[in-house]
Amino acid sequence: MACPEFEDLVREGAGGHATRCEECRALLDALADVDAAFEAAFADVSAPPDMAAAVRARVARELPLRPSPLPEILDFIGWAAVLALAVVLLPRFLPLIDVALAGLG
Amino acid sequence: MAEEFERIVREFQDKIFRLAFSMLGDRAAAEETAQEVLFRVWKGLPRFRAESSLSTWIYSITRNACLTARARGGPRAVSLEEPAARREAERRVAAGWPTVASPDAGALLDRLPAKYRHVVALFYMQEKSYDEVARMLGLPVGTVKTYLFRARKSLAEELARERVRKGAA
Numbered sequence: 001m002a003c004p005e006f007e008d009l010v011r012e013g014a015g016g017h018a019t020r021c022e023e024c025r026a027l028l029d030a031l032a033d034v035d036a037a038f039e040a041a042f043a044d045v046s047a048p049p050d051m052a053a054a055v056r057a058r059v060a061r062e063l064p065l066r067p068s069p070l071p072e073i074l075d076f077i078g079w080a081a082v083l084a085l086a087v088v089l090l091p092r093f094l095p096l097i098d099v100a101l102a103g104l105g
Numbered sequence: 106m107a108e109e110f111e112r113i114v115r116e117f118q119d120k121i122f123r124l125a126f127s128m129l130g131d132r133a134a135a136e137e138t139a140q141e142v143l144f145r146v147w148k149g150l151p152r153f154r155a156e157s158s159l160s161t162w163i164y165s166i167t168r169n170a171c172l173t174a175r176a177r178g179g180p181r182a183v184s185l186e187e188p189a190a191r192r193e194a195e196r197r198v199a200a201g202w203p204t205v206a207s208p209d210a211g212a213l214l215d216r217l218p219a220k221y222r223h224v225v226a227l228f229y230m231q232e233k234s235y236d237e238v239a240r241m242l243g244l245p246v247g248t249v250k251t252y253l254f255r256a257r258k259s260l261a262e263e264l265a266r267e268r269v270r271k272g273a274a
Binding site for chain 2: 006007023026027028029030031033034035037038039040041042043045046047048051052054055056058059062
């Protein structure tokens with residue numbers, strides 16, 4: 001009797017064709033040993049217990065404790081520029097505003 | 106943001122470490138890279154816009170960090186010095202198990218092409234979840250299943266052949 005494909009053999013498990021075929025039984029045994037070896041090697045792998053603490057320490061060390069004042073400075077410069085522009089432009093438009101107001105009155 | 110980062114550390118530190126370990130094959134390098142990844146996550150968190158899921162973003166940072174670490178050089182095969190593997194090997198020897206029945210996980214991995222190695226190692230680290238391994242490696246689930254199937258088949262066939270040869274000798 002022809003041996004089944006590997007996939008079918010695995011699906012059948014030890015109770016199927018492998019009960020009658022020594023070669024397939026040996027293949028299933030080898031597969032079980034491969035799985036067992038990997039499970040033993042990798043099932044318990046997890047981050048070292050002090051890794052999170054090391055990250056927190058690095059975050060505290062590498063980043064400034066106080067937030068950077070740069071955004072506030074840039075914000076101030078921006079608003080100052082807007083104000084300066086208004087001071088420069090307002091006198092030019094005042095006559096026009098007067099005319100418009102007189103027209104309404 | 107500090108609370109959000111703490112949640113991320115709790116939820117992802119093991120997964121980041123495992124992904125790094127599967128890609129770098131060295132515990133110390135994996136730890137160093139995982140720390141770097143968490144630090145990058147902390148820095149990038151304010152700009153994270155949730156266009157992708159948080160896990161996709163974190164795994165992508167991890168894979169890139171591992172590729173960078175690998176480009177700098179260093180070990181690539183998964184270490185044979187894993188404590189669990191060593192404990193299991195010692196237990197088997199103490200119990201008098203025949204060594205032929207105890208293939209070494211590291212030696213088995215070394216026989217595989219690199220693209221299969223990451224999948225195999227991560228699959229067993231991640232409680233045999235195809236979906237999680239696919240997400241972590243950024244691969245389709247079908248590809249993960251195919252790689253895993255081919256790797257296990259090839260190793261089982263090789264091991265069975267070796268046993269027959271040893272039995273015949």
